[in-house]
Amino acid sequence: MFIEKADAQIAELIKREKQRQMEGLELIPSENYASPAVMEAMGSILTNKYSEGYPHKRYYGGNEFVDGVEDLARDRAKKLFGVSHANVQPYSGSPANQAIYFALVEPGDTVMGMHLLYGGHLTHGWKVNFSARYYRAVQYPTGQDGYLNYDAIAELADQEKPRLIYCGATAYPREFDFKRFAKIAESVGAYFAADISHVTGLIVAGVHASPFGVADVVMTTTHKTLRGPRGAMILCNGEPSEPLKKPPEKSKKYLPTLIDRAVFPGLQGGPHDHQTAAIAVALKEAMQPEFKVYGAQIVKNAKALAHTLLDHDFTLVTGGTDNHLLLVDLNNKNLSGGEAERALEHVGMYCNKNTIPFDPRKPFDPSGIRIGTPALTSRGMKESDMEKVGMWMADTLAHPADASVRERVRKEVKAFCQDFVIY
Ligand SMILES: Cc1ncc(COP(=O)(O)O)c(C=O)c1O
Incomplete structure (x- = not known):
């Protein structure tokens, strides 16, 4: 390994971490082992490239091969999840959720998500997170039995009239009823975002209900049950509104453009092309x-x-x-x-x-x-x-x-x- 010569201290720490991962039992549900092929893409020369923009519409030259990489990642994501649009550029799950808020609601709007202390994620409206600092966050708990109480969630939505409702969790041991969430969102005219970060691999395997065709927008990290590199994707249906010059109105019809513009240039600069390649490899593995x-x-x-x-x-x-x-x-x-x-x-x-x-x-x-x-x-x-x-x-x-x-x-x-x- 080059790194042993270049930086013996980091090389030693990586070696010891590998040993820890091999000799112990990794029970953290958000962790996984990416394949050597995924790691090879992640550690590739693609890390050297800048490619702000989207395939075939970049702000930098020299993107012939990077365009091929991102096209493959997007096409595989669309095929695997049966959607018309995929954005594979979010650096990780939290920035991907931030992009969804940025795309769909305005600062000060009411948003609703699962309470952190009952299993929800920070980005679903926890008080110290951007999602509660810039938006009016309302959080739903579970019932006493630990299960989501959909009647109570519907009642809360009716009282609070959120513009965006999140479904998804980091610590919930039961299946989500995405259809019920969609009905609740529809009843108050809210967008419905499903954050399936934890269960994507189960959805691909057909052992968990799917939010595709049910939620307006779906977000997943790529490094949990999907077994890819660290990263995230935002998936949706709709027509790209390009070549509109001004930003499109916030309507379900233009979700692909709203999401793309929120990710870049709304929140991010250059995509991590090595990460995009590794996501493409992971998606190919998930299609087997x-x-x-x-x-x-x-x-x-x-x-x-x-x-x-x-x-x-x-x-x-x-x-x-x-x-x-x-x-x-x-x-x-x-x-x-x-x-x-x-x-x-x-x-x-x-x-x-x-x-x-x-x-x-x-x-x-x-x-x-x-x-x-x-x-x-x-x-x-x-x-x-x-x-x-x-x-x-x-x-x-x-x-x-x-x-x-x-x-x-x-x-x-x-x-x-x-x-x-x-x-
Ligand atoms: C449901 C859910 N959403 C979003 C995230 C955020 O992902 P990241 O840690 O990559 O920012 C996580 C990570 O734990 C998660 O469990």
Whole structure:
């Protein structure tokens, strides 16, 4: 590797991080292992290029091949998701959501999204985020049972009359009813944006309902269950309004142009062409029949892990999962989410502390942990492996301060991981 000569310190840290990823169990539901082909595109010479604008309409010369890359990425996204328009330039999920707000609503307008402390994302209207600083954000919680209460959401929308409604989450273990959201949005004349970042791979596999043809705009990150590089896409239908000289009116008819103009020049400068190429490679991988098998296995594994944890007297928010993640309520285990996260880290099992609905503890020291199966499934693990993972979790969290249990589980996890080499 060139980097070993150029920068031994960074080379060493990358080496050690690779070892951590290989010898431990990655349970964070938003993480995954990108393929070597995706990483090769991400680390390619395309990082050297500037190409502000869109394919065949650039502000820089020398874009013959970059245009080919972005055309392929857009065409594959359109085909895979069955939409007429794809913007693959957002640098990541948060700027992509920002572009959607910028495209569809005006500062001060009312927007509605899932409450962060109940599973929503920062960009869906959390108080310190741009989405609540520049817009009037109204947040909907889950019901007491942890499920979204669609009647309550409809009532809130009717009271608040938002111009944009978001559906999507970072910590929700159940399937979204996109059709119900579309009806609620329609009833108050709001745009409906579905942020499917977490579940895109499941939608591709046909094991989660699809928002395509239902939501006005769909946003997905590319690095979670889709298993691509870090990045995001905005997908929609409609006619491009070009060659309109002035910005088009904010209407559903012109969504493609509104979105494109919001991304560039509204919020971003030059696209990251290496990232676009890596997204194109990931989309090609997601179009293969094996990807459907992968997406279905993620859910089978999450259900198997849920069963094992329930057998060990763990409490799961909503009692289980429909998707790739579980939200574990640790109140009956006399542990906080932070304590559990740290105990699991010691044995090479990585997860994150998370609030649970109606959390009795404070957000920076919440009652839960969030765990998921996308990364383990990418390593080839199946349901019987999830039983082992669940048992190690139970063992570790039953004796969080016992060094001998810790040492034993750490050894077992490390040995187990050797059977699932990924790179
Ligand atoms: C639902 C959802 N939307 C948006 C984002 C933001 O993506 P990024 O971290 O790439 O900005 C995330 C990331 O956690 C997410 O879970």
